[in-house]
Amino acid sequence: MTFELSPFTAIADGVYLAQAQPACVTIGLVVGRESALVIDTGSSPAQGAAILAAAQDVAGEVPVRHVVITHAHFDHYFGLGGFSGVTSVAHRGLFAAAHAAPIPADQRESLGVTPDDLVAPTTTFSLATTLDLGDCYVEVVHFGRGHTDHDVVVLIPERAVVFAGDLLESDGGPWAGEDTWPSEWPQTLDGMLGTLGKDSIVVPGHGPTMSREDAFAQRAELAWYGGKAEELYDARTPAQGSWREGGEWPWPQEQSEAFMEIAMRRLAASGRRPSRSLRLLT
């Protein structure tokens, strides 16, 4: 596995982005008058330490005092062990989520990370918390379940920038796993979308920055998949093989069917009964 970190580049006044490999995850840096904040930590403690050093370089005399972890996936969280001396902030569900399932063997091997490397955040919250960087406030908010059950969004209203974590992705669209809540995802995004101004810059977890319109468009796609999942589930049609070329499906086949698979599994687990064939019997 190759670990790399691009230089930080500015996207707004005192707001910088870098990309870390593996997974090309976006790392954020917000520099205020009195302190600086890093968003997400990379994939290993060594990479986390390198990110902290690079961020401190850019921040200059302003100390990096906080790091926010948007969610527990390896590329966002496994670097936290390298942020010694920095207050870490995450949703209270992050640590439990990270330990709910063993680190997959391929990740353990390729990243060189063991469960002992996963440190708990120093500060957790349920709904929202605020960080004061001196001349600007940063709001860290959990709007609900979506990509995971503990996603947090970082709002910097005075700089018109929002860090969305993996609730949005411009590099190939949203990604869903076993820990995703597809049907709740669009409503969760609504909370964030409501904070955007027309010139807001939205920073997804992966890929280039997005406009407000881009974010709305991806929210609409997610809602379409939620509706399609219900339609297929009610018709007892399996996700695999449901994708149609040149049709209405917004995303490519593999990604679409994988997302649908998760969404339909959640519908089954919720106790939903396929309505089309059972309605007459109930």
Ligand SMILES: [Zn+2]
């Ligand atoms: Zn993720």
